[in-house]
Amino acid sequence: MSQKKEVQLSVRNLCVDYITSNGDVRAVNSISFDIGKGEVFGLAGESGCGKSTVAFSVCRLHKPPAFISGGEIVFNGKDILEFDDEQLRQYRWKESAMVFQSAMNSLNPVLTMEEQFCDVLLAHTDMTRQECVKRAGQLLEIVDIHPSRLTDYPHQFSGGMRQRLVIAIALALNAKLIIMDEPTTALDVVVQREILQKIYQLKEEFGFSILFITHDISLMVEFCDRIGIMYAGELAEVSPAKNILTRPNHPYTEGLGNAFPPLHGEKKRLVGIPGTPLNLFEVPVGCRFQARCPYVKDVCRQEYCTLTEIAPGEFSSCHLHNDGMIDVKSLEPKPVQA
């Protein structure tokens, strides 16, 4: 699947620093990936690995102390990092819309839903107020909420409904890219599935691309076309979704897969990823995963490893593949020193 489609978004060597009083932290280090038109691209990885930072950068919504220190974000052929304020305002939502990590809190509690739909429509289109209201009603219907509830305030909706409302707003301008930063973490699994099904259906209908962020790999595998696994601000691997668990190309991906106990089959004791996540203030020379890697080699401690295409459509940043592609799952792990 995922034959070379037209590229919607192309992130090239993106670097984002956080400038703090204790020193600068490179939270995103030279990340590159493409999202094709109509593609669902997933970014997974544990907390603090920089997923949200990437997402915010793509909308140029990063706030101080975040600071984009390098790279390009090319959207439809234009580098959005070069946009001036007005271009940026135009770009936002019309081109790429965003559904936040906590959709529960991303609705303004003192404005009615109608206002929150209309302000974005009024800001980007020539519609009259009436037309806006009408459009808002349609959008609500798309996400299965009755248009009569437009005059309600956010708190009058349940968590799942609020999440759907945010998605409806994201659809308002037929944006070409929708970024979803853990849109369902706060929700019940049942609701979560309903919403994701709805999103998928809408994607099929309108053809937008999705950047989907979560740390739940199982969920991601179900939902995405391709997945990027992040570790400590870098992309460890980018692969088609179905490969991630069955045939990981990076030891970290393998460890991540092991960290999810199976729902069926034999019960056996699993070992997750040993050690603790990397402290970004103490980035080692070489591979960032070296301290926790069961297959660590000397070269890992000396040489930085870039994301390279080890097979068509499969990328990994691991020295294990230096001499051609290997099946990581088949390797014998070594005990990790603390």
Added chain:
Amino acid sequence: ADKATLTLVSEMKPSWVRNFNPFLATSRLATTNQFIYEPLLVVNEIKGGEVVYRLANKHYFSDDLKTVYFELKKDVKWSDGEAFTADDVVYSLGVAAKGGAADVAGISAKIAGVKKVDDYKVAVELKDVNTGIVAEIVRAPIVAEHVFSKVADLTTFTNENPVGTGPFTQVDTFTPQVYVQCRNPNYYENDKLAVDCIRMPQLANNDQLLAAAIKGDLDWTSAFIPDIDRVLVSQNKHYHYWFPAAGSASFMVNFKTPNANNAKAFNDVQFRRAFSMALDRQAIVDIAGYGYWSVNEYPDALGDQFAAWANKDSIAKYGKYSKFNIEGAKKLLKDAGYKDVDGDGFVENPDGTKVEFKILAPNGWSDFINTVQIGVEGLQEVGINASVSTPEFAILTEKVQNADYDAQFTNYFAGPDPFKYYNTAFHSEQMDKARFGGHHNVDKELDALIDSFNKTGDQDEKVAIVHKIQERIGSNQTTMAAMSTNYNYQYNTKRFTGWFNDKNPQARPVVWPDTPERLLHVLNLKPVK
């Protein structure tokens, strides 16, 4: 022609409320008495009690001294045109004689009855012989019977449109911020009266008064203005002032203090004399009194105001104890056995017990507090452990009346003669009634002497009595005289002339309502052309 309007400040209140009922002593406006209700006569205190007749033509005592007769002027009219007659006086004094709230002069206890002799003559019958009573009787306002007899309740009547015999009965303007009273068309001395209207701006405190004065807005005031030369006179060349001496003021110790150790010292005349000698009277006058006061070195605190009554002998004998003399005070203490035993720098009683006390002055009375502070400096220098305490006035009064304190500083009544001073300050019957007799030293012989003063009409006899009183008080050093206070009075010569001052000392010049002489003053003023 423009009206000659005199701006005066006869009281300071947060707001004016229209009330010209002279029987409401605390809340009637200060321009009610004299300016609306002419008195029978005015006793000129500065001139030793000289009488200036107003509504009355003449007054005299019966031979047994138990009745006073007032003969009234015949050409006087009320401002509404009605004739003024003995009926009005009988009604007015009758109100006073009945007692109670409306007896604002506080004379009901002394008056047996008021009788009309004829249309222009009234007899006031006294309960006891009291040759000083006239000055008190004439404090009772004389009102129009045809108005007040119709009033149901004198204590709630506000008399907004007064009918009077005085010079300014017509209320021209009235707002909470200012009011104006104008000439009584029927005033019997309209030919003498050159001021057409008096104007009273509302001012809440001395600072505002001062600010207004500097701007030249005011003509006649009686405020305390610190450093008046620098603060006011140098800022506005039309302003002048005159500070004639008023009542005296003294320190005193409580002979009956609950503190047994202090009582030993307080009841020792030598201690009290040392106390008195430790007071730097000149510094008190200069600093606490801004130089407005005068030093009072009379053994009985009588003051220069009553110099004519002074007993030269007793001054010669005891005067030295009323002069500032640190060394003398120390010697006196030493000779009497007061020594610093425990080495704290302060003397103890001869028996070794501690003497340590606070001198009270009412909170907010900053000149008094400063006086006491200066006094305390001297006391500490001679080794007496005194300090200052400034309770609320009400608390101070209560403590002093109940003899539940150590020492205080207080001022006294003035008056046409020294009677009121002696009576309130030393008569044992007065000691629990006010702060003045707070020494609580009961001296029956002194009581008798004071009582005898008003039992005679003979001036020489009165002087003789006063001399005896002075000897008793002086020899005992009952109180420690500090200074005589002054009357505050400022005037503006820009618009009016004829002001009383040290060159023209006709009467007390104060504009406050308890100074009936202000009526004589206002009649003396002429607009500047």
Added chain:
Amino acid sequence: MSKNNPIIEVKNLVKDFPINANSLKKNYMRALNDVSFTLYKGRALAIVGESGSGKSTSAKIIAKMYSRTQGIVQYHGRDIDDFTQKQELMEYRESVQMIFQDPFGSLNPTHTIFHHLARPLLLHKKVTNKAELPERIYSLLERVGLTPAKETAEKFPHQLSGGQRQRVNIARNLAVEAEVILADEPTSMLDVSIRLGVLNLMEDMKDDGISMMYITHDIATARYLAEDIGVMYVGHLVEWGEVDEVLQKPAHPYTQLLMSAVPNPEKSIHDNLEGGRKGEIPLWTPESIGCPFAGRCLQAMDKCTDALPEPKEVAPNHFVRCFLHD
């Protein structure tokens, strides 16, 4: 381990909470309705269910954080409300401990790790004098894998990662040698990569004979850790039994729905939900009747809205509250 050593027995537990605290008239919601389960020595009971279904409430009642409205909670056969004397109460507190969801919130940011472990030891007299304290604390820290122990003990909570903090919490329970551990979503806020470490540690504790109640909404970890499972819906225990039995053959429509919604790499996002449809989750009050799931159940019958079905044993050690199994 076998089921012959019941430690905590919960029978017909009911809990009402007042709602609308601001109105003058008090209304109640029924957070737990007729819930019964047993915690056995050396076994873990997983309680799963969506948010607000009453999982934490039942744990808190056992921990004597809340009083109960009706029902029985017995500890070794004695009702826990009978522990009124200070001595007995302290003994009970010693035996029943909790691990909380939020690794940040469960440690006091103003105290060191040392303090956190010293308190239980001192309070429950696990050390005879203070000199023994450091030794004991270091050994506890080593037991939960926090090495070097000495350095860790001197740290403040914010200097530890979430997984490390959760280990401190576990060490705290080990300190008092608790018999029962109520773990309320102990890993839901942890990173996937360190979650397993904590789960394995809990597994070890269970193997040491500790009885455990494991509250979660992650069914996969429930299966990983627990022998028994209970599924809760709106204050009701709708299905319970041995974990594999229940998960392989879910008998209650709600369990079926839950199972079909759980993310599973072997499935596709397009697979349909089973057993139920979306719909409002009802507010259960003391007056409510019927099966709480009736409104969403695809197989609901008339009687489902009239009465609450009694528990039925559909297979050995597999109980369900549903009229479909009558």
Added chain:
Amino acid sequence: MGFLKLLVRNNKALMGLIIVGFFILTSALAPLITQYDSKKRTGRPHMAPDAEHVLGTTRMGRDVFAQTLYGGRLSLAVGFGAGIIVVAMAVAVGITAGYFGGLIDEILSSLMNIMLVIPQLPLLMVLAAFIGQASPMVIALIIGLTSWAWGARVVRSQTLAVREKEFVVAAQVLGEPSWRIIVIEILPNLISIIGASFIGSVIYAIMTQATLEFLGLGDPTAVTWGTQLYNMQNTSAINIGAWWEVFSPIVVIACVGAGLALLNFAVDEIANPQLRSHVGLKRWKQITAEKEAEALQEQQGKVQGAAS
């Protein structure tokens, strides 16, 4: 402790600390700084500042500099004393209400709200008048006993938040006694709030004392900044042109107020990290600006390049 470190690292806090510390120190060391007694006449009335009387003299001939120094002792003592009382009351009431909840909370909360509704200044005036001679200590006590309600409310709501934290529940499950939970577990978490409330109360107390004394409700024989103002008002010092008498207490009160206000601002920031504008933010601004300038230059370069 960390809290102090944060304080010192904050510019505003440091400035506030220096200002307040300066005044505390100078008043404490008054006898070493001036040879004059603040209550004795040491010169003629209203002397302008000169070498002998650095800030001139008052109408009573007292040294203004000495009065300001010694006045600081009482004024600051009242401020801090009242602050301590306020905070002690606020903490006691607030924590009790917040921790125990239920009926106790209802009662204490109502008490707080009623205290808040009663107008402060009149209440203080009435109490001051009632006690008669309101010495500075009495004023401190009155202010302390009447002004705790606001602080209590803040402490209560914070306690409510902390009480919900799981470490409190953990302590309860462990069987810790209530007093220990309150004192050892909860209280340390309220430090910054208590700090802010303390500083606020100190400011309020110093201001209120000055106001009460200025209105003539204090003890005029005590030397404080308030009585200095009272005396300067009584002696019309401004009209005389004795600016030094007005200047000193006003400047000093304003400075101490400012110092404490800065401290308060800083403590707020420490209590709430969101408010902190740390060094990083400044650097971020710098870097962003630099980068923009660079981009501008580049653009200009491009334009020029195109032109040439």
Added chain:
Amino acid sequence: MGFILRRLVFYFGAFLVAVVINFILPRAMPGDPITAMLAGGAMLDAQQVANLRETFGFIDAPVYEQFWIYFKSIFSWELGVSTYFYPTPVTEILGMAFGWTLFLTGTATLLAFAFGASLGIVAAWYRGGKFDSIASPLSLVLQATPQLVFGIVILFTFGVNMDLIPISYAYTAGATPEFTWVFIKDVLHHAIAPIFCIFIVQLGGFLVPMRNNMINLLGEDYITMGKAKGLSNIRVMLNYGARNAILPSVTALSMALGFVVGGAMVVEVIFNYPGLGTVLYNAIINRDYQVIQGQLLIMTIFMLSFNFLADVLYVFLDPRLRKGGK
């Protein structure tokens, strides 16, 4: 509306307590109107004093009877007569001053709120910028400076020395109140300095909390969402930021307005402004019980009403508090 009802019950209780305190306070003060007169320096002899006491005989009624009279008077609004301005009714005295105070303090408070809130929003939006680093601490510093300091300095520099502003009254003495431009100008001219004094001290009280609130809110997701929507900065700042940040300030404003009738006593006294502050100050000085009581009563009523208003307003402004939440 249960919330509002409950608040009403509280307010009534608070009102009763306040009424009792209002009754006790003046009576607890030493001295009576007569001694207050003497304390003012009047020299009266014992008989005159005794006679005066008789005028105000009602003061001597037994306490419970006084309380009953007072309590009834609250509802009939007959607050007795002033002793200082005997026999003027208290209502008349307060009535005269009420308007002025409302105008003076009300204007100052509203201005302070308007400026404080707007500047606070701007400071937060550009936090760390020049304006924020100067204005925010400065406003706090100004707030920490006593009104009396401003009052004295302004009165003497601009009033006495430069003669730019009037030094007392609400309007030129002798002018008749009327609705003409000349008179209004006159009133404004008299009010400007006192309003400024109150304004400047209150400013920080609105600015800083508004700023801090806003800064806290700026981290909220809905603000970021507002930006992400491509709305203009102003719109995000006002509709998303300020609309939410203003909520707590509204309570503060209502509280401040509640205190308005207390007048800014110090400022009114310094500028001899005929408002309630001056009235109360004088009533206290002169021990005018009835006026003190009356004034405390209307202050309490105002305070409670505005508190109540704040509650209602809050419910109105914050939809989350309105009925119909899930």
